[in-house]
Amino acid sequence: MPIEITMPALSPTMTEGTLATWHKKEGDKVSSGDVIAEIETDKATMEVEATDEGVLGKILVPAGTENVQVNSVIALLLEDGEDKSALAGFKTSAPTPVASAPVDVASPAPSSAPVAPVAPVAPVAPIASEPEYSGEMITQTVRESLRDAIAEEMRLDDTVFLMGEEVAQYQGAYKVSQGLLDEFGSNRVIDTPITEIGFTGLGVGAAFGGLKPIVEFMTFNFSMQAMDHIVNSAAKTRYMSGGQMGSHMVFRGPNGAASRVGAQHSQCFAAWYSHVPGLKVVAPWSGADAKGLLKAAIRDPNPVVFLEHELMYGQSFEVPAGDDFVLPIGRAKVERVGTDVTITAFSRMVGVALEAAELLAADGISAEVINLRTVRPLDIETIVNSVRKTNRLVNAEEGWPQSGMGAEMAALMMEHAFDDLDAPVVRVCGEDVPMPYAANLEALTLPGASKIADACKSVCYR
Amino acid sequence: MAKKASTAKPKAKAKTKAKVKTKKPVKHLEADAEELVEFYREMLLIRRFEEKAGQLYGMGLIGGFCHLYIGQEAVVVGAHSTSNPQDSVITSYRDHGHMLVCGMEPKGVMAELTGREDGYSKGKGGSMHMFSREKNFYGGHGIVGGQVPIGTGLAFAHKYKNDGGICYTYFGDGSVNQGQVYESFNMAQLWLLPVLYIIENNKYGMGTSIDRASSTTDLYHRGRSHGIPGEQVDGMDVVAVREATARAAEHARAGKGPFILEMMTYRYRGHSMSDPAKYRSKEEVSKVRQEQDPIDNLRELIIESKAASEDTLKEIDKSIKAIITDAAEFAKESPEPNVAELYTDILVEANG
Numbered sequence: 013m014p015i016e017i018t019m020p021a022l023s024p025t026m027t028e029g030t031l032a033t034w035h036k037k038e039g040d041k042v043s044s045g046d047v048i049a050e051i052e053t054d055k056a057t058m059e060v061e062a063t064d065e066g067v068l069g070k071i072l073v074p075a076g077t078e079n080v081q082v083n084s085v086i087a088l089l090l091e092d093g094e095d096k097s098a099l100a101g102f103k104t105s106a107p108t109p110v111a112s113a114p115v116d117v118a119s120p121a122p123s124s125a126p127v128a129p130v131a132p133v134a135p136v137a138p139i140a141s142e143p144e145y146s147g148e149m150i151t152q153t154v155r156e157s158l159r160d161a162i163a164e165e166m167r168l169d170d171t172v173f174l175m176g177e178e179v180a181q182y183q184g185a186y187k188v189s190q191g192l193l194d195e196f197g198s199n200r201v202i203d204t205p206i207t208e209i210g211f212t213g214l215g216v217g218a219a220f221g222g223l224k225p226i227v228e229f230m231t232f233n234f235s236m237q238a239m240d241h242i243v244n245s246a247a248k249t250r251y252m253s254g255g256q257m258g259s260h261m262v263f264r265g266p267n268g269a270a271s272r273v274g275a276q277h278s279q280c281f282a283a284w285y286s287h288v289p290g291l292k293v294v295a296p297w298s299g300a301d302a303k304g305l306l307k308a309a310i311r312d313p314n315p316v317v318f319l320e321h322e323l324m325y326g327q328s329f330e331v332p333a334g335d336d337f338v339l340p341i342g343r344a345k346v347e348r349v350g351t352d353v354t355i356t357a358f359s360r361m362v363g364v365a366l367e368a369a370e371l372l373a374a375d376g377i378s379a380e381v382i383n384l385r386t387v388r389p390l391d392i393e394t395i396v397n398s399v400r401k402t403n404r405l406v407n408a409e410e411g412w413p414q415s416g417m418g419a420e421m422a423a424l425m426m427e428h429a430f431d432d433l434d435a436p437v438v439r440v441c442g443e444d445v446p447m448p449y450a451a452n453l454e455a456l457t458l459p460g461a462s463k464i465a466d467a468c469k470s471v472c473y474r
Numbered sequence: 475m476a477k478k479a480s481t482a483k484p485k486a487k488a489k490t491k492a493k494v495k496t497k498k499p500v501k502h503l504e505a506d507a508e509e510l511v512e513f514y515r516e517m518l519l520i521r522r523f524e525e526k527a528g529q530l531y532g533m534g535l536i537g538g539f540c541h542l543y544i545g546q547e548a549v550v551v552g553a554h555s556t557s558n559p560q561d562s563v564i565t566s567y568r569d570h571g572h573m574l575v576c577g578m579e580p581k582g583v584m585a586e587l588t589g590r591e592d593g594y595s596k597g598k599g600g601s602m603h604m605f606s607r608e609k610n611f612y613g614g615h616g617i618v619g620g621q622v623p624i625g626t627g628l629a630f631a632h633k634y635k636n637d638g639g640i641c642y643t644y645f646g647d648g649s650v651n652q653g654q655v656y657e658s659f660n661m662a663q664l665w666l667l668p669v670l671y672i673i674e675n676n677k678y679g680m681g682t683s684i685d686r687a688s689s690t691t692d693l694y695h696r697g698r699s700h701g702i703p704g705e706q707v708d709g710m711d712v713v714a715v716r717e718a719t720a721r722a723a724e725h726a727r728a729g730k731g732p733f734i735l736e737m738m739t740y741r742y743r744g745h746s747m748s749d750p751a752k753y754r755s756k757e758e759v760s761k762v763r764q765e766q767d768p769i770d771n772l773r774e775l776i777i778e779s780k781a782a783s784e785d786t787l788k789e790i791d792k793s794i795k796a797i798i799t800d801a802a803e804f805a806k807e808s809p810e811p812n813v814a815e816l817y818t819d820i821l822v823e824a825n826g
């Protein structure tokens with residue numbers, strides 16, 4: 013019986029790809045290890061090696077075919093001694109994929125939901141409100157928005173530079189720095205050794221010396237090795253020097269859940285960093301957030317921890333074109349106006365919260381969704397104004413419950429809106445466990461839209 | 475090539491190894507016919523296991539990151555052949571081969587890769603995070619460099635308990651630049667801990683070649699400022715690996731402290747399944763495959779030195795194929811973990 017060659021999955025997030033070229037033609041002999049085809053994934057072009065020996069009997073998916081599903085049969089290989097007649101009437105027995113249920117990825121909701129007019133009450137610190145933007149919009153992925161933000165700021169200010177593992181020649185482990193080495197050269201786009209504490213401390217020193225480093229962590233999991241310099245050096249020097257010097261710099265990279273990579277590579281550090289005075293902590297959701305806030309972070313004279321999300325990199329949004337779109341750090345955005353319950357969220361969970369709001373609408377509950385955008389300093393004013401109206405608050409996050417952002421929301425509401433609450437504040441969090449690897453357990457760990465909707469119903473006593 | 479930190483030795487070619495060995499003064503360093511065949515069996519087991527893992531990844535049965543060991547088999551097979559049952563082993567995420575030589579079951583390892591109940595971590599760890607207390611295999615670590623101080627601590631425990639054990643601590647050429655490595659070196663030599671630091675120099679840390687990441691590239695010298703001896707070894711030659719490791723292990727077991735072995739090796743596949751490996755040429759990879767493949771070369775040596783016949787080796791090939799097919803079937807059939815497992819194994823009850 014001929015051997016089925018199936019479309020391989022070549023990355024944790026790949027579900028389909030383009031069959032770019034065939035390196036073998038029908039009738040060619042194939043040995044294991046031979047490159048038989050090239051496939052374009054969402055991240056790169058990859059070679060496919062044969063794992064069996066034989067003669068390529070039939071190509072079922074011609075070169076150039078797009079959107080070929082992982083695991084569909086792309087060719088048939090004749091085994092030793094078989095001839096073409098073995099192909100006749102051959103029925104595929106391609107297995108359906110098991111155990112690869114993706115984590116609950118939110119589909120992007122339109123970011124053009126009307127924004128509630130908010131009357132400022134007692135602003136804690138003067139923070140600019142969001143600029144009106146009526147210019148041209150372009151559709152691009154979050155990955156591209158981030159890249160453009162970095163490139164634009166590097167063009168404007170030659171003290172801005174990017175360093176991290178694989179940021180230059182490899183074009184970024186997640187391809188965020190694509191093209192930057194070509195444009196800015198190796199003095200400003202720098203591949204580092206795998207020495208997080210060392211290059212982070214070096215970045216702090218460079219900032220003391222007047223440069224504006226952007227330090228990329230391949231993922232924020234590895235920033236744990238650099239925690240000392242982020243917390244003890246970058247965050248505290250302004251204070252300890254009586255204001256003489258500080259660290260004008262950005263720490264950025266993907267944070268939060270990734271897909272099937274287990275406990276050491278899939279966790280959220282937003283609450284951790286938000287604990288530290290002397291840091292600003294930003295966690296964008298949409299493409300416009302990503303672009304406008306990263307530009308603001310690069311311009312900000314303080315150390316800014318900028319938390320991106322791997323599962324958002326490939327999502328597309330409408331983003332203001334041009335290089336003068338900057339969003340204020342410290343301002344939340346009401347993404348959807350509602351009257352019955354407020355949902356606060358940041359990063360990927362904003363999309364999940366918007367999905368929950370749709371589910372609730374179907375049940376006659378009107379939810380207001382606030383995209384926090386910045387988790388330190390928090391835009392307390394926008395949250396409190398919303399809760400004065402809805403009298404209920406549910407916070408949604410991927411991170412763990414204890415001392416998480418939800419715990420902070422609950423405390424803030426006690427302090428600022430106690431008399432306005434008609435129900436206790438509810439936290440929807442990641443399960444209080446290290447992230448498991450198994451697909452079924454992983455899927456249970458992260459909160460999805462229905463869990464948020466259920467929490468909202470419970471505070472509405474429905 | 476066995477380059478010592480002090481004196482360089484001329485390279486003995488793989489083909490002549492079998493003859494050379496009889497001239498070696500230390501008797502137990504010889505690899506006799508039986509051992510050569512066993513090396514062959516173990517290296518082939520790893521290679522076929524990894525090929526199968528790559529295939530299952532392609533089918534969506536394995537998720538996340540999966541780092542294959544293909545090309546580096548001689549390192550772990552040769553080094554581990556010098557170990558005793560009380561010794562401990564620790565490595566990075568590129569760990570499947572290490573587990574197999576420690577005697578962990580291919581079925582259990584494969585079932586962990588597919589995230590199933592019968593995996594070594596009940597499906598909760600995955601490719602990068604697997605352990606076996608029974609086999610003294612301490613992981614499986616996903617954070618670069620993390621295993622180096624931990625391995626040093628395992629050696630501390632061997633010495634403290636005086637159990638005669640040593641710790642085999644494996645890490646990559648990229649990890650070698652981590653600060654924690656030098657903090658470990660200092661303590662290990664200061665306290666003469668029985669640890670072997672085995673650097674698997676496959677010339678790349680992800681897409682960065684060693685000379686783009688390291689100020690000096692003779693990694694076996696990296697212990698010099700701490701007074702730790704080092705040796706560079708042809709990591710594609712299982713007998714050379716075995717001999718060098720045996721000498722290093724003797725040093726550690728004799729209470730003389732740590733030893734650094736720099737194994738010159740090569741990985742054939744990308745860093746992980748999603749790496750297209752565009753940072754090196756095809757010619758570079760195929761040259762190593764053709765000229766230095768540890769399995770092909772050993773096979774040749776076995777035949778030439780008449781350590782075993784073609785037929786015996788073919789029998790081995792067949793039996794390994796069967797083991798791997800079984801492991802893959804087992805890993806596909808094993809059920810997903812019970813959802814109650816989500817909340818177990820986080821803490822244990824304190825008693826008292």
Ligand SMILES: Cc1ncc(C[n+]2csc(CCOP(=O)(O)OP(=O)(O)O)c2C)c(N)n1
Nearest residue numbers: 234568616617618646647648649678679680
């Ligand atoms: C602290 C830390 N930083 C970055 C990473 C991402 N990463 C995983 S493996 C790797 C390369 C390591 O190279 P090397 O030590 O040579 O080992 P090899 O993969 O070649 O076996 C990197 C950068 C990580 N896992 N941990």
Ligand SMILES: [Mg+2]
Nearest residue numbers: 646647678679
């Ligand atoms: Mg390496």
